[in-house]
Amino acid sequence: MKKAYVPMLVVTALMFAVAPVLIARAPFETTMGLIQKIFYFHVPAAMLLFGSAFVCGISSGIFLFRRTPSADRVATAAAELTVLFGLIVLVTGPIWARKAWGVWWQWDARLTSSLLLWMMFVAYLLVRRYGGPGAEKLAGAMAIFGMANVPFVYVSVNYWRTLHPKTSVVPTLAPEMRGPFWFSVAAFILLYIVLLTARRYLEAQRARVEALHLALED
């Protein structure tokens, strides 16, 4: 992984440099016009919000049942990234909504449940930071609940009345919009892998510091 890290970082940076050009060339959506271009970063960030919640939940499950420290490190890294990508979703969404719907925020099922999902992972980080001894187990359980919430957030647009577009938007995307969209998704996934690897490495180094502190105390 160490060998592949720098090339992956370079490819991610290049993809993020190229993505705006492809997005600018993509056709305008009929009713929303230019503001719909937010879609190309908003949706990939939302996909990673969901994906990262799963990574955190599954890693937490492995940690809780098998007591594997490396799984706990992945869970901590993924929780932080869930908060980062969630923040991107919760900021870009309302900017788009202000122009498309005329309001910044609507207390509907999708928006409210997304906010709650994000808050769950903020709570995870707060528990890890200030929870004291045993906080990692409590936080792990919270992550599993957070992960379980993801499918409900995803399907909420299909079951409740909401201004938010339904889940059918991405599968039925026009061919000219498909290319830039999946390119952005790939760029975001690479960015996620790069950040997750770095953040997990930080946790591993912290564990080494802790072990050395203990060795010095003995």
Next chain:
Amino acid sequence: MKQLLIVIALLLAAPMGAVAAAQPATQDDFVPAGSLPPAETLPAAPMVIAAYGFVWVAVLAYVGFLWRRLQKVEQELRDLERRVAER
């Protein structure tokens, strides 16, 4: 008892009012785009730039924050390894 019920009713009504205020007003007729108030004819370009700008700023700020923490831990690790070696 009656006063208590009034207080409870008022407390329950307050958030409902806030939620109702957050909903967009219903529109029964067509309004020509030219006669919309300035707030309703927001230009899209600054908003798209703001959204994309936020994504870049958030990611770069996170990378900077991560880098700073990593440098701090690496420094601490070097100090501790030196101290362990000196013992």
